[in-house]
Amino acid sequence: MSNSKTIVLFILTICFLGATASLNAQTYAKNGMVVSSDRGSSAVGVSMLKKGGNAVDAAVATAFSLAVTHPSAGNIGGGGFMVFMNAEGKTTTIDFREKAPLAATNTMYLDADGQLIEDSNHMSAKAIGVPGTVAGLYLAHSKYGKLPWKTVIQPAIDQAQNGFPFNWSLYHDAQYFSKTEGVNTFMKTYFNNKNAAIMQPNELWKQLALAQTLTLIRDQGPDGFYKGKTAQKIVDFMRKNGGIITKKDLAKYEAIEREPIKGSYKGYDIYTMPPPSSGGVALVEMMNLMELADFKSLEFNSAAHLHLVAEAMRRAFADRAEHLGDPDFNPNIPVTKLTAKDFAKKRFQEINMAKASPSDSALYGRLYDSDNTTHLSVMDKEGNAVSLTYTLEYSYGSQMGAKELGFIFNNEMGDFNPQPGSTKNNGQIGTAPNLIAPEKRMLSSMTPTIVSKNGKPYLVIGSPGGRTIINTVFQTTLNVLEFNMRIDKAIEALKIHHQWLPNQIVYEKNLLSPDTRKILESMGHTLKERNNMGALMGITYDAEKKIFTGASDSSQPDSGAVGY
Ligand code: GLY
Secondary structure (H helix, E strand, O other): OOHHHHHHHHHHHHHHHOOEEEOOOOEEEOOEEEEEOOHHHHHHHHHHHHOOOOHHHHHHHHHHHHHHHOOOOOOOOOEEEEEEEOOOOOEEEEEEOOEOOOOOOOOOOEOOOOOEOOOOOOOOHHHOOEOOHHHHHHHHHHHHOOOOHHHHHHHHHHHHHHOEEOOHHHHHHHHHHHHOOOOOHHHHHHOEOOOOOEOOOOOEEOOHHHHHHHHHHHHHOOHHHHOHHHHHHHHHHHHHHOOOOOHHHHHHOOOEEEOOEEEEEOOEEEEEOOOOEOHHHHHHHHHHHHHOOOHHHOOOOOHHHHHHHHHHHHHHHHHHHHHOOOOOOOOOOOHHHHOOHHHHHHHHHOOOOOOOOOOOOOOOOOOOOOOOEEEEEEEEOOOOEEEEEEEOOOOOOOOEOOOOOOOOEOOHHHHOEOOOOOOOOOOOOOOHHHEOOOOOEOOEOOOOEEEEEOOEEEEEEOOOOOOHHHHHHHHHHHHHHOOOOOHHHHHHOOOEEOOOOOOOEEEEOOOOOHHHHHHHHHOOOOEEEEOOOOOOEEEEEEOOOOEEEEEEOOOOOOOEEEEO
16 A cells, blocks of 8 residues: 555544544544554544543553554563543552563573573563563453453454554564564564565555454453463463463463552642552652752753753662562562652752762662553543553563464563672662562563642653653653643653663753753763653643643654544
8 A cells, every 4th residue: 555545544544533633743632532652553542432431441442452553562462550540530550560480580590600691681582571461451441441341452353353554663673673683583474464575564464363362362351361272372482482481370460450659749649650660759759859949040951950850860760779679579668758758858958959969880770671662641531541551671572472372472571680689880780679589570660650630630641761761751741740831842852861870861862052061061970862762652631621632752653642
């Protein structure tokens, strides 16, 4: 199909749905909004709202759809987090983070000398954690959805069975995998059409094996994934490829409903993900620090403004490295202390407004996580809101899968600290809270967040981006709440990232003028340019005008806000 035909098809689909949509700029709607990394998947979510479904139905349908249309991060073989706020402002979270298999040990990636075998925690079947997505989406839907389970999963089955136009991002990835030597044979043929040739842009891409796997989930719920035929095929794959996930691991997996982290900023309430996400704690800690700043005397994106923001990030990431991990294995994580206003006062006093603080590399280091995750935001006409981030860890996860199952396994075990006690200046971290243990969940940076105003959902936001997630969500939230930016402007505004170690400010290209660079360097900051950070998907709700405004990050050309 030609490019213009695809665009016509998309516009016709949107018209048929009676929906409003935009290509990355902001979209307005009266009845509900879905924003995700794929416009077609956002439209699937809106179709659920139009059937009378609520934000949870739309989020679950969109997430299943992204497993078909956006397989670099959309998934059924990975895990993630969901924050749900109902129209009355009552909020909960669903943790469907992957777990370490029962046979996992904290030395499983080390050689006989106790040294880390390079990349073994990322690029091997042993890097696959027990997937959580199917259990998580099912739990969310069964507790908070309205439509039948079969209804919310059917559009994804249809997209896999009948195909959807192969987009340019997928084409780019298909070319990469077709040329890469030594890559798992699964990825070599993953993007091939029925004639065994590489898919071309706008060709209809059908994924028949994935459609079968999704059909079992439709008909049997989580048992269609964690038990029976699919479980057997997963375990066969593990045995053949050196993985350690067993039938018992799959049968034991459970998603968990957890209390959200709650913070506030100048009258707004912030609800976000608790551990095993590190994002919520760090976000609230940084917003508390920002509440103490005098923004009237700080020009937006001036050296002083960016210095303050970077120093807040440095401190939140140091605390993250020291304290955070799976709460079921670390019962004493000081969440209350780290998110307290008094703690922020102490942290704020430590900031020297003229000079960069040191990052003590003798203590902690870089956590492993990657840039390839995906976020979706949903609001419905009753005022319910969902913020959902899920991931395979790397782009296309472990890049492994079984042909007959049609989906890709995560490589999330790489988010654990791989070598106990060994923290190095190169960024490897070995602190205790995030060491590997059977059935433990690995620490994450995913930060799905909902901000409420007068007790009702106001801002729904999240992003992919590894550790940068926390900081891009933080700056976007600050842009909306402190600087009154429109959601699309807040998302597109160029951003910085500091993660304590390495001790540097990473900045998006074109953010810093030569003068600002000079001032920051004279304060003691090391600067590093990067093309892009994050891919934020956000919605705001104007309660007076009763209008939803949605926007997706232009760094993801296939993403989009669809409303109706
Ligand atoms: N794998 C990325 C994260 O969980 O933060």
